[in-house]
Amino acid sequence: MRMGLAANQRHHGHEDAALFRWLRACEPGIRELELGLHAVGRTCDAIVRAGWLNNYPALRRYPYGRDGGLMKLVAEVVGLQESERALDGAIYLIDPVDPSSIFPEAIALKRQCVIHQKPFISTVASARDWVEIERIHAGFAPDPGANELHALETHTLALIAHDAMKPQMLAFAAEHFDLLSRFAARVATGTTGQRLNELAWSRGWPQDKPWVQRYQSGPMGGDAQIADLVLERRCQRAIFFEDPHVARQHEADIQLLERAVTTVTDATVCMTSPKVAARWAEAVALRKAAV
Template identity: 75%
Template sequence: MRIGLAANRRHHADGDAALFRWLRASGAGLRELDHSLHVVGRTHDAIVEHRALDGFARLHRYPLGRDGGLMKLVAEIVGMGEDRTLDGAIYLIDPVDPSSIFPEAVALKRQCVIQGKPFLSTVASARDWVESERIHAGLPADTGADDLHAFEGQTLALIAHDAMKPRMLDFVGAHFDLLSRFADRVATGTTGGLLNDLAWSRGWPADVPWAQRFRSGPLGGDAQIADLVLDGRCHRAVFFEDPHVARQHEADIQLLERAVTTVTDTVACLTSPAVADRWARAAVIRAAMG
């Protein structure tokens, strides 16, 4: 696989920055998978300077962001031919860096969602993705990723915009047993109601909500879940976004996304049905490994 990689300045400023925390946790897995990393200028240079991937031959430098490096990642997520098509992107976002809302940064996420490819904006998401790909490659579970799979002590958020609610129901129906392992599930209003109905139809106790319902997104549900994220009470978000429509509550959606990137080490986020399904299948296989 070919994966784009970028990190805002704060996330590669020193050896303890988010980029290097991820590489220390997942570098061995990246080497096992032998994926190629296509890295925007300063992020690439920081990796080399800190010798974070010494000997890794499949590290490719792209131009600086100001010279179009991030724009090139967007084009290659869409696809520029056999040798210039990326399979996903890792973009470690500093939510207070102005460049995180530049058009090319927004477009990178949007095109990953449209194309059904991973968009990984937190350390936890990037770690989780590497472990899932290792499992799909038939490699043994990495005990260093056990914290990501301790679902019985975690809260899962399930959020879907109107056009994506049927896809969310399909996803939950296909992976109901796995998702029921989480200690708690939360959802915005309408989605939560639909998920509870589904759970009750599957034999979940009729007097027990499968998902705790917050307000609908336009009435503040995204903000309520963002508060859980910031307080360390939500550990994974499955967020099926419809990238094709303008939304009156866009600021609320951005607030939730900002909350996730603020606590980059502790929340993993899945942003499309295809990516979520691949994660869920890997999680089931990993659990069966014992």
């Protein structure tokens, strides 16, 4: 597998920065997977300077962002004719107050990952979780260091879907109902929450008990309400099925939720497409059977 890799300055500027916390937790797994990391210039330089991934041939340096490094990652997520220039997704550790996080190439990187159903990983928690998911699919024994990410019975899950993606969210919830029911709590915005509750009641969930706690609809502020849960570290995982093709009047609210997730980078895992979420669900079952 090959993943694009970038981190904003704050996330590689000191020895305990987010990039290095991820590598500290996951370098053994990266080596086990022989994961190709196609890293934008400053990010790659910081890894080498800090002494991580020494003698690791699958670490590949790209140009600085100002010289087109991030743009090249976008093109390779889409896929180019040369087989070695296709990426399976991107890890972009975002500092939400860094202006470069909203440059066109940064926005395009996420959008193309969502369109092509590839993982877009923007937090340390998501990056740690993704490495463990891929390790499990590759047949490696569970990493005890990732147990906290799989303590679903103590976690709150947010289930959010744009209008065009609501059928996919309902299908995902129906297929993985027992898994999602393991969470201590589930939250959702208005219409999505109502439909998920109706699904749960049809599956035998007690009629007088909501399966998900409903917040306001997205346009009426539901995304902001869930963002507050994230910021208070009361929501540990978000499954957010985004429609990248439609402009939305409440785009600022959606961005607010995404910024909240990246603000508490070690605390919340976020998945943004049905294919990525399904692969996670499969890994959870495999990991539970192996523990």
